[in-house]
Amino acid sequence: MRVTIFSTKPYDRQFLQAANEAQGGHHLVFLEPRLTAETALLAGGSDAVCIFVNDMADAAVLEGLARQGVRLLALRCAGFNNVDLGAARRLGITVARVPAYSPEAVAEHTVAMILSLNRQIHRAYVRVREGNFALDGLLGFDLHGRTVGIVGTGRIGVAVARIMLGFGCRVLAHDPQPSEECRAMGVSYVPLETLLADSDIVTLHCPLTPATHHMIDAGAIARMRRGVMLINTSRGAIVDTRAVIAGLKEGRIGHLGLDVYEEEGDLFFEDLSNHVIHDDVFARLLTFPNVLITGHQAFFTVEALTAIAETTIANITAFERTGRAVHEVSTEKLA
Numbered sequence: 001m002r003v004t005i006f007s008t009k010p011y012d013r014q015f016l017q018a019a020n021e022a023q024g025g026h027h028l029v030f031l032e033p034r035l036t037a038e039t040a041l042l043a044g045g046s047d048a049v050c051i052f053v054n055d056m057a058d059a060a061v062l063e064g065l066a067r068q069g070v071r072l073l074a075l076r077c078a079g080f081n082n083v084d085l086g087a088a089r090r091l092g093i094t095v096a097r098v099p100a101y102s103p104e105a106v107a108e109h110t111v112a113m114i115l116s117l118n119r120q121i122h123r124a125y126v127r128v129r130e131g132n133f134a135l136d137g138l139l140g141f142d143l144h145g146r147t148v149g150i151v152g153t154g155r156i157g158v159a160v161a162r163i164m165l166g167f168g169c170r171v172l173a174h175d176p177q178p179s180e181e182c183r184a185m186g187v188s189y190v191p192l193e194t195l196l197a198d199s200d201i202v203t204l205h206c207p208l209t210p211a212t213h214h215m216i217d218a219g220a221i222a223r224m225r226r227g228v229m230l231i232n233t234s235r236g237a238i239v240d241t242r243a244v245i246a247g248l249k250e251g252r253i254g255h256l257g258l259d260v261y262e263e264e265g266d267l268f269f270e271d272l273s274n275h276v277i278h279d280d281v282f283a284r285l286l287t288f289p290n291v292l293i294t295g296h297q298a299f300f301t302v303e304a305l306t307a308i309a310e311t312t313i314a315n316i317t318a319f320e321r322t323g324r325a326v327h328e329v330s331t332e333k334l335a
Contacts, residue, residue: 001320002027003074004043005050006035009269011305012052012076019309024317034265040064048072048316053079053296054265059087066091072319076312077299079235080329081208096315096325100155102304107159109298110203110233113257117229117292118143137289144168149199151192151215152206152234153179160203161187172199175206196220201229208235218243227254233298236262241281248288256291259298268295 005016008030020026029046033039035055041064043049049070051057057073062084065073073088075097088095116122120138127133148164150157153175161171161182173182174192183189192215196202202224206212216230217240224230230253232239241262247253261267263279277283285291299308315325 001047001072001316002029002045003048003050003316004029004031004046006031006033006039006042006055007052007269008032015305015309016050016076016312019306019313023310024313026313026316026320035061037061037064041068043070044068046070048074048319050074050076050312050316051082053077053082054269055082057083057088059084062087062091062093066093072096072316072325074312074315074319074325075329076308079207081235081237083329085329094319094325095329096319096327097329098308098311098315099327101299101307101311102301103155103159105301105304106156106205106233106298107163109259109294110156110160110205110231110257111163113231113233113259113292113294114143114201114203114229117255117257117290122292123289146170146200147172147198148201148203149173149195150187151175151195151202151204153182153187154205156233157205158182160205161185169201192220193223196223197225199228200225201231203231204234204238206234206238208237212238214238214240214243216240216244218246221247221252224252226252228252229255229257231257233257233259236260236264241285245281245284248291254290256285256288257293258285258291259294260296261293264296 003026005028013030016028020028031042035051037060040061043065049065071093073093073095078097078099080097083095085095119140124138144167147170149172150161151174153173158179158181164171165185171187172190172195173187174190174195178189215238221243244253248256261282315327319325
């Protein structure tokens with residue numbers, strides 16, 4: 001199959017080409033631009049399009065792809081909130097994704113953010129390079145004995161629970177579908193309100209859906225312990241950024257770690273070091289000393305990129321051979 005791949009970076013090309021040579025044999029066309037209504041024309045002649053988290057696949061884009069004969073939309077990520085599934089079903093476009101790649105990659109990055117924020121490693125690094133070895137302002141706390149609340153206990157949430165239990169933490173969780181593995185490890189499932197009120201650290205690992213959009217809003221923050229640490233390595237729009245800024249200003253949120261941001265589409269995965277950032281909300285976040293932001297890199301390990309590429313190619317190959325992808329996103333409920 002001819003596959004047009006949008007939002008391509010050098011590492012995408014490296015891992016996708018390796019997976020394709022090993023199991024696919026498809027004709028891959030790598031493009032740097034993101035998929036939009038304007039760039040959709042670049043997919044002409046392709047049977048499939050491959051996209052990432054910040055590509056746009058709304059009804060208008062999908063209609064443009066369908067007119068060009070595209071029959072498969074292969075996401076090289078787990079989330080699909082950027083795809084109009086109803087339009088895809090109506091147009092006969094199959095949507096496939098990578099449901100799991102390396103939960104440990106995201107879980108370990110989450111814990112790295114927790115440790116860095118707690119022990120002020122990001123600030124200490126800058127100080128030492130400037131010859132400042134004073135410890136004032138770098139005081140942390142023992143993780144042992146603290147309560148960690150995990151919202152969402154899929155494979156990533158389970159991996160985070162396992163690590164935090166290893167630190168000697170008490171772990172609470174909230175998920176409409178509790179994990180028996182978590183329960184067996186000693187994790188206690190509680191209502192979200194209880195988790196927010198009782199946790200020293202709250203970390204988010206749930207998908208972005210209409211029900212979870214701005215789940216962490218002003219009301220949720222008001223229920224949290226004063227000085228709480230909040231971590232989000234899932235999807236940016238789960239957090240109401242303006243409400244979080246208000247929580248930081250009043251001291252309700254003591255530490256904030258973000259690997260995702262609800263308006264990241266204009267920022268992340270690009271080198272903007274020689275540009276002015278016009279997002280005033282994001283710029284405000286950068287002014288807080290107790291905020292640590294990484295540019296959607298939690299997934300970024302060799303193991304994860306290998307798994308993502310292999311699963312993406314497997315989806316494309318299966319669709320070519322059988323008309324069905326291995327990991328299709330069901331749209332039946334959207335009919």
